[in-house]
Amino acid sequence: MAFDEAGMAITIDAEDHPADIAHALSEIDPGEAWKLLCALPVEVQAEVFGYIEPELQEETIEHMTRPQLTALITEMKADDRADVFNRLSEEQQEMLLPALAHVERENIRKLSSYEEGTAGAIMTSDYATLKADMTAKDAIAQLRREAPDKETIYRTYVLKDDRELIGTVRLTDLILAPPSRKVADLMDDDPVYAFVDDDQESVARTIAKYDILAVPVVDAQHHLLGIVTHDDAMDALEEEATEDFLRLGAHGEITESVRTAGIITLYRARIVWLVLLVFGNLLSGFGIAYFEDTIAAHIALIFFLPLLIASGGNAGSQAATLMVRALATGDVRSRDWGRMLGREFLVAGALGITMALAVSGIGVFRGGPDIAMVVASSMIIIVLVGSLIGMSLPFVLSRFNMDPATASAPLVTSIADATGVVIYFSIASMVLFT
Numbered sequence: 504m505a506f507d508e509a510g511m512a513i514t515i516d517a518e519d520h521p522a523d524i525a526h527a528l529s530e531i532d533p534g535e536a537w538k539l540l541c542a543l544p545v546e547v548q549a550e551v552f553g554y555i556e557p558e559l560q561e562e563t564i565e566h567m568t569r570p571q572l573t574a575l576i577t578e579m580k581a582d583d584r585a586d587v588f589n590r591l592s593e594e595q596q597e598m599l600l601p602a603l604a605h606v607e608r609e610n611i612r613k614l615s616s617y618e619e620g621t622a623g624a625i626m627t628s629d630y631a632t633l634k635a636d637m638t639a640k641d642a643i644a645q646l647r648r649e650a651p652d653k654e655t656i657y658r659t660y661v662l663k664d665d666r667e668l669i670g671t672v673r674l675t676d677l678i679l680a681p682p683s684r685k686v687a688d689l690m691d692d693d694p695v696y697a698f699v700d701d702d703q704e705s706v707a708r709t710i711a712k713y714d715i716l717a718v719p720v721v722d723a724q725h726h727l728l729g730i731v732t733h734d735d736a737m738d739a740l741e742e743e744a745t746e747d748f749l750r751l752g753a754h755g756e757i758t759e760s761v762r763t764a765g766i767i768t769l770y771r772a773r774i775v776w777l778v779l780l781v782f783g784n785l786l787s788g789f790g791i792a793y794f795e796d797t798i799a800a801h802i803a804l805i806f807f808l809p810l811l812i813a814s815g816g817n818a819g820s821q822a823a824t825l826m827v828r829a830l831a832t833g834d835v836r837s838r839d840w841g842r843m844l845g846r847e848f849l850v851a852g853a854l855g856i857t858m859a860l861a862v863s864g865i866g867v868f869r870g871g872p873d874i875a876m877v878v879a880s881s882m883i884i885i886v887l888v889g890s891l892i893g894m895s896l897p898f899v900l901s902r903f904n905m906d907p908a909t910a911s912a913p914l915v916t917s918i919a920d921a922t923g924v925v926i927y928f929s930i931a932s933m934v935l936f937t
Contacts, residue, residue, distance in 0.1 A: 517547050525554035533562035541571075549578035552587070561590050573602040576611075580654065582627035582735060585614035614729070622706045623699040625739055626720045626729030629654045632662050633686050635669060640682035646674065654732050655716050661690045668719055668727045670694055696721050699728050707736035708833060786921035787812070794928035797935070803870035804931055807862070807878045812923040814858060815885040816916035819893030822847060823915045826897040840898040844891065851890035855883035877934050881927045888926065889919035 524543075528536040528551070536559070540548050552560065552575060564572060564587075576584055576599065588596060588611050600608055610628055617623025631653045633642050646656050659677075661670040670690035680689055696719045697706045710718050710733055717730040791798070791808075798804055826843070829835035835843065859879040866875030893915045 521550040522554045524551045534566045537566040553583040581629045622697045622701045622720045625735045630730045631659045635687040637686045639677045639680040639684045666726045703739040707740045710736045790924035812920045815889030815919040815923040818886045819889035819915040819919040822890045822893035847894045851887045855886035877931045885923040
């Protein structure tokens with residue numbers, strides 16, 4: 504028996520769902536977790552291990568012997584097996600490979616060779632195939648034999664002798680068809696597919712768009728290499744969304760759980776952007792210094808400075824967040840920039856006017872009609888400019904093949920702040936000194 508951080512006893516049972524077992528094991532020391540896992544049949548161990556977080560997998564592996572690791576890897580699904588292999592040190596990889604059977608060894612080498620973030624990196628080789636000239640009866644018999652070792656048989660892939668993908672056939676259609684009906688007559692000869700070097704996010708979007716359980720992955724000659732299943736696609740989307748959220752917060756990448764990440768890891772992930780933004784914010788200081796005479800003559804202007812520049816930054820951050828998400832989901836393309844710009848101009852203008860009306864009364868109270876006019880007109884222009892900057896920056900980054908999420912809220916805010924200072928005091932100088 505083991506205990507979690509709160510002192511509660513942890514027990515696991517082979518009848519429990521693997522995801523629930525993995526969650527329970529994540530609450531205890533990796534060494535204790537492995538002791539509990541060892542009490543389960545190896546096929547259950549393999550399934551549970553696939554649900555464990557990557558950093559905990561690495562720590563747990565440290566407590567395994569070579570035979571234990573070999574047995575576990577052999578039982579795992581092909582894609583999970585490759586993922587675990589990639590997380591091993593070179594020394595561990597060299598130790599493991601000779602102990603594996605030839606089939607598993609070559610499968611690992613193949614799946615682990617694809618570039619991270621591509622369809623090849625998240626696909627599995629555990630899929631069922633049929634030949635076009637098979638009868639429905641023979642096809643069902645073959646699927647019955649292969650089903651225990653495959654990720655899914657609800658849609659099967661029809662190949663030529665050279666493994667060229669020529670169609671897919673649904674299990675439902677095979678079951679309902681006359682036994683003598685040919686697979687060629689039942690298959691969809693124009694299947695949805697992805698290329699092996701396609702971005703994993705676009706593959707996940709394809710699965711969501713066509714509402715399918717898996718998408719076949721082919722090479723340039725349309726030879727079937729693997730399939731990406733819906734669960735792996737969801738994991739890929741979660742990974743991409745996490746990266747986007749971190750970038751939107753001007754945050755470096757964290758490859759491990761935030762709960763277990765060390766102080767140095769968290770420090771490194773945040774310090775670079777923060778230092779860069781410090782120097783970016785100096786632009787606001789330069790702007791204020793340039794208008795010292797205007798500020799000295801009308802000290803009431805200082806009261807409204809934080810309000811105005813914050814409004815521009817907030818409006819810009821909102822616009823940037825909307826566009827980053829729209830670009831990430833494919834709802835908006837780079838070619839839509841002109842149309843989006845025109846619409847944002849109208850929306851931001853309306854927002855600026857509304858906010859100007861809200862603060863104009865305070866302007867009259869604090870500094871009189873002239874100050875109120877300066878504040879109101881500045882609010883309109885600052886919100887308008889901040890919104891257009893926030894909306895346009897993701898498009899600019901996308902145009903240069905950079906991640907639109909790099910247009911983070913702190914970055915947009917810093918640019919909008921510096922711009923807002925110049926706009927505000929320029930309008931004040933024109934209105935109050937003429």
